[in-house]
Amino acid sequence: MAKVKNYLDGGDAILEAFRNLGIDYVMSSPGSEWGSMWEALARQKVENADGPTYLSCWHETLAVNLAGGYTAATGRMQAVLLHAGVGLLQGANGIHGAQITETPMLVMSGESVTYGADDGFDPGHQWIGGLSVVGGPNRLLEPITKWSNQVTSAATLYESVVRTGEMAQRTPAGPTYLSVPIETMLHEWARPERLRKVPAAGRPRPSEAEIERVAKLLLEAEHPVIITETIGRDADGVNALVALAELLSIPVIEGNVAQVANMPKSHGLHQGFDFGPHFETADLVLMVRSTVPWYPPGKRPPKATMVAIDEAPYKGHMVYQSLHADVLLEGDAVASLEMLADAVGAHRVDAARVAERKSRWQAAHDKLRDGQRSEAAAARSKSPIDPAWLCAALGETLPDNTVYVDETITHRGAIRRHVPWSDKQGYFHVAGGLGQGLGYALGVKLALKDRPVVSLIGDGSFLYNPITQSLGFSMQENLPILIVVFNNNGYRAMKNNHLAYYPDGVAKQNDIYLGETINGPDYAELGAPFGGHGIKVEDPAALPGAIAEGLAAVEDGRTTILNVVLSH
Numbered sequence: 001m002a003k004v005k006n007y008l009d010g011g012d013a014i015l016e017a018f019r020n021l022g023i024d025y026v027m028s029s030p031g032s033e034w035g036s037m038w039e040a041l042a043r044q045k046v047e048n049a050d051g052p053t054y055l056s057c058w059h060e061t062l063a064v065n066l067a068g069g070y071t072a073a074t075g076r077m078q079a080v081l082l083h084a085g086v087g088l089l090q091g092a093n094g095i096h097g098a099q100i101t102e103t104p105m106l107v108m109s110g111e112s113v114t115y116g117a118d119d120g121f122d123p124g125h126q127w128i129g130g131l132s133v134v135g136g137p138n139r140l141l142e143p144i145t146k147w148s149n150q151v152t153s154a155a156t157l158y159e160s161v162v163r164t165g166e167m168a169q170r171t172p173a174g175p176t177y178l179s180v181p182i183e184t185m186l187h188e189w190a191r192p193e194r195l196r197k198v199p200a201a202g203r204p205r206p207s208e209a210e211i212e213r214v215a216k217l218l219l220e221a222e223h224p225v226i227i228t229e230t231i232g233r234d235a236d237g238v239n240a241l242v243a244l245a246e247l248l249s250i251p252v253i254e255g256n257v258a259q260v261a262n263m264p265k266s267h268g269l270h271q272g273f274d275f276g277p278h279f280e281t282a283d284l285v286l287m288v289r290s291t292v293p294w295y296p297p298g299k300r301p302p303k304a305t306m307v308a309i310d311e312a313p314y315k316g317h318m319v320y321q322s323l324h325a326d327v328l329l330e331g332d333a334v335a336s337l338e339m340l341a342d343a344v345g346a347h348r349v350d351a352a353r354v355a356e357r358k359s360r361w362q363a364a365h366d367k368l369r370d371g372q373r374s375e376a377a378a379a380r381s382k383s384p385i386d387p388a389w390l391c392a393a394l395g396e397t398l399p400d401n402t403v404y405v406d407e408t409i410t411h412r413g414a415i416r417r418h419v420p421w422s423d424k425q426g427y428f429h430v431a432g433g434l435g436q437g438l439g440y441a442l443g444v445k446l447a448l449k450d451r452p453v454v455s456l457i458g459d460g461s462f463l464y465n466p467i468t469q470s471l472g473f474s475m476q477e478n479l480p481i482l483i484v485v486f487n488n489n490g491y492r493a494m495k496n497n498h499l500a501y502y503p504d505g506v507a508k509q510n511d512i513y514l515g516e517t518i519n520g521p522d523y524a525e526l527g528a529p530f531g532g533h534g535i536k537v538e539d540p541a542a543l544p545g546a547i548a549e550g551l552a553a554v555e556d557g558r559t560t561i562l563n564v565v566l567s568h
């Protein structure tokens with residue numbers, strides 16, 4: 001009879017750590033090192049114990065981006081289990097995405113430390129060959145994580161996993177990595193008598209004196225402007241931003257690299273996505289979680305005092321930054337805005353000045369919206385379909401609580417101008433390398449099951465994704481999403497760059513563009529093996545009907561791919 005193991009081991013230690021870190025899901029792409037984890041999870045099931053749900057993915061990019069999307073929508077860190085060094089390399093695109101979006105993520109993979117040399121234990125021959133990484137797999141992730149290391153004893157395993165997860169959540173948040181040898185995972189582990197309850201990560205805030213200084217600047221300013229990229233990352237960030245903006249009628253610009261919905265686009269103080277019109281006139285700029293307020297970064301607004309408000313204004317993941325900050329409020333950005341509103345409110349506010357600004361910015365907002373509306377109206381019947389009309393049609397057809405996950409390149413401007421989102425968490429931009437959008441959208445859907453989730457994705461970007469794996473996962477976990485492929489038959493961005501570098505080059509003169517064309521299939525057909533629905537749309541008049549049909553199919557539980565053939 002086979003020997004039945006009746007003691008806890010490293011797998012249980014890791015699972016216990018995940019429980020105490022409050023992890024909801026273990027997103028994983030499998031590897032042979034994870035046997036002890038699966039044992040522990042099987043025990044959790046047999047004993048009907050509480051703990052995270054295991055999600056099995058067919059690709060590392062999918063596993064990592066599920067975690068990224070889920071955390072973006074919930075603020076809750078998740079665990080990602082990959083395979084050895086090779087799984088890290090495959091998942092690196094999404095891990096890098098988590099780093100540059102300051103998304104907490106606990107990534108782990110295993111290795112062997114005995115390689116078959118120990119007579120008593122055979123880890124499997126694969127470890128001595130293609131899987132070993134000189135210096136440890138943690139080396140592979142060093143540049144794209146906050147912290148990466150290995151744990152090599154069962155005695156330190158539990159606390160190491162907890163600590164690695166706690167570090168990921170500390171300011172500035174980001175992915176952390178822990179490598180665990182199979183031998184450590186298989187080693188007996190005794191649950192400590194008393195396990196520390198893991199506290200939530202603290203959110204340090206700036207001092208009252210620093211807040212008071214900026215409040216005074218705000219009260220004195222004639223033309224204050226707020227520019228933000230990610231204040232909406234926190235559920236209460238939108239409220240804090242709107243409250244401060246309304247208090248003094250401050251116009252709000254969402255930065256060129258805005259990653260989330262920061263303010264209802266219908267709000268009268270919302271002034272679009274271009275800081276340009278304020279460049280010469282602003283006398284105070286609040287850069288609220290703003291890494292690149294304008295581009296190129298060298299020039300600064302000539303009259304403005306520049307205030308950076310961010311948990312960590314200088315981003316360690318960026319090679320170059322030029323914020324021109326004269327004053328820095330370093331600490332919880334949401335709390336900083338709330339403290340600023342309180343501090344301003346404690347002073348006498350010039351009501352006439354605020355009222356005048358309010359009507360002026362409302363008029364500017366209306367003008368911006370009118371321009372967008374006429375642009376969309378002019379695009380409506382153009383054939384082939386104009387991207388502006390696709391975006392406007394999405395807005396006209398989909399409900400207000402729709403969540404858009406954007407992995408487009410040259411269409412992003414049109415999306416910002418013409419797809420309306422006013423609800424919180426209505427928009428997520430997928431940052432970093434292409435190929436993450438579908439996993440990210442599924443992670444968002446996992447978090448926000450009651451809202452329609454729509455992946456807006458370029459045809460080139462779509463093809464960088466693990467498409468088969470994502471469609472399979474959507475079916476397996478019953479997470480239907482609408483995928484809208486912005487199909488311009490190519491990598492338009494590449495052509496734009498080529499022409500910008502060589503405006504009169506050989507390619508231009510002879511109409512030879514090597515890096516542009518995609519001879520893709522009808523993407524709408526790809527969902528069928530997974531019970532999905534698909535529609536190819538070429539007629540502008542058919543768009544609203546096709547979008548409505550797609551939404552209905554999604555509501556019916558079927559992931560739907562709209563292949564929309566565009567003019568450019």
Ligand SMILES: Cc1ncc(C[n+]2csc(CCOP(=O)(O)OP(=O)(O)O)c2C)c(N)n1
Pocket residue numbers: 407408409410411432433434435457458459460461462464488490491492493494
């Ligand atoms: C992983 C990765 N590989 C390559 C690129 C380079 N790249 C940037 S934009 C782009 C074109 C994307 O095509 P598509 O999504 O169709 O957008 P379009 O340019 O047509 O607007 C490519 C290949 C990248 N950003 N990430």
Ligand SMILES: [Mg+2]
Pocket residue numbers: 458459460461486487488489490491492
């Ligand atoms: Mg394209």
